Amino acid sequence: MRRTILATGLALAVAGLLSGCGPRYYKPQSLGAGTATLNMSRGAMHLGARSLQVYAGYRDRQCSRSAGTGRLGWMFTYATVNKTAVVDAGQRLYLIAGLHEYSVGGPPDQSSERGMYMTHGTCRNLASFIPQAGHSYEIIQEQHRPHTCELRVLDQGTDAAPSDLTVEDPRNCPLEAAG
Numbered sequence: 001m002r003r004t005i006l007a008t009g010l011a012l013a014v015a016g017l018l019s020g021c022g023p024r025y026y027k028p029q030s031l032g033a034g035t036a037t038l039n040m041s042r043g044a045m046h047l048g049a050r051s052l053q054v055y056a057g058y059r060d061r062q063c064s065r066s067a068g069t070g071r072l073g074w075m076f077t078y079a080t081v082n083k084t085a086v087v088d089a090g091q092r093l094y095l096i097a098g099l100h101e102y103s104v105g106g107p108p109d110q111s112s113e114r115g116m117y118m119t120h121g122t123c124r125n126l127a128s129f130i131p132q133a134g135h136s137y138e139i140i141q142e143q144h145r146p147h148t149c150e151l152r153v154l155d156q157g158t159d160a161a162p163s164d165l166t167v168e169d170p171r172n173c174p175l176e177a178a179g
Contacts, residue, residue: 024065024069024071025070025071026068026072026087028068029067030090033088033091034089034090034133035087035089035131036087036088036132036134036136037084037085038055038084038085038137039082039137039138039139040055040072040073040082040083040139040140041082041139042075042081043140043141043143043149051099052074052076053076053097053098053099054075054097054098054099055072055073055085055097055139055141056069056070056071056072057069057072057085057087057095057096058173059092059094060094061128061168061169061172063126063172063173063177072087073085088131089130089132089133089134090133091130092128092130093128093129093130094126094128094168095126095127095128095129095139095153096124096125096173096177096178097126097151097178098122098123099141099143100122101122123143123148123149124149125149125167125170126167126170126172127151127165127166127167127168128165128166129162129165129166130164131162132155132162135155135156135157136156137154137156137162138152138153138154138156139151139152140152153165
């Protein structure tokens with residue numbers, strides 16, 4: 001029974017991806033204004049914790065889906081350390097970062113069953129700034145305590161945060177914006 005449910009879930013997920021219902025990826029729109037590079041790195045976590053780290057870019061603080069907006073990169077525990085993305089320069093970028101901790105096991109009342117992903121916690125951060133043409137930015141989200149994360153954005157040319165960096169409220173964005 002459990003295998004049938006898991007197989008059905010997997011089939012539905014594959015069908016959704018093939019139909020175009022999967023995650024949207026960010027694509028620069030205004031090539032005339034130039035582009036900037038985001039170098040996203042895997043942040044520090046509790047030793048041994050499994051996680052999925054997601055970065056996405058939007059054009060407003062509500063993370064509205066529009067042409068060219070969406071996922072910049074995602075990283076699984078230990079499998080990926082760095083990702084690079086190219087973004088529009090000269091216009092405000094709303095950067096949302098999500099960190100989702102999980103484990104694999106059965107439900108608490110049936111611990112002998114395996115294969116279920118159980119999310120232990122999620123933390124999200126939203127920041128905005130105007131990337132400058134030709135600049136590279138280091139982006140890192142680190143977990144300090146369970147359910148508490150900090151997002152750092154540094155201009156790699158100056159090793160300082162952009163002067164217009166603004167911390168936004170991630171609750172303005174839908175949960176799926178960073179996940």
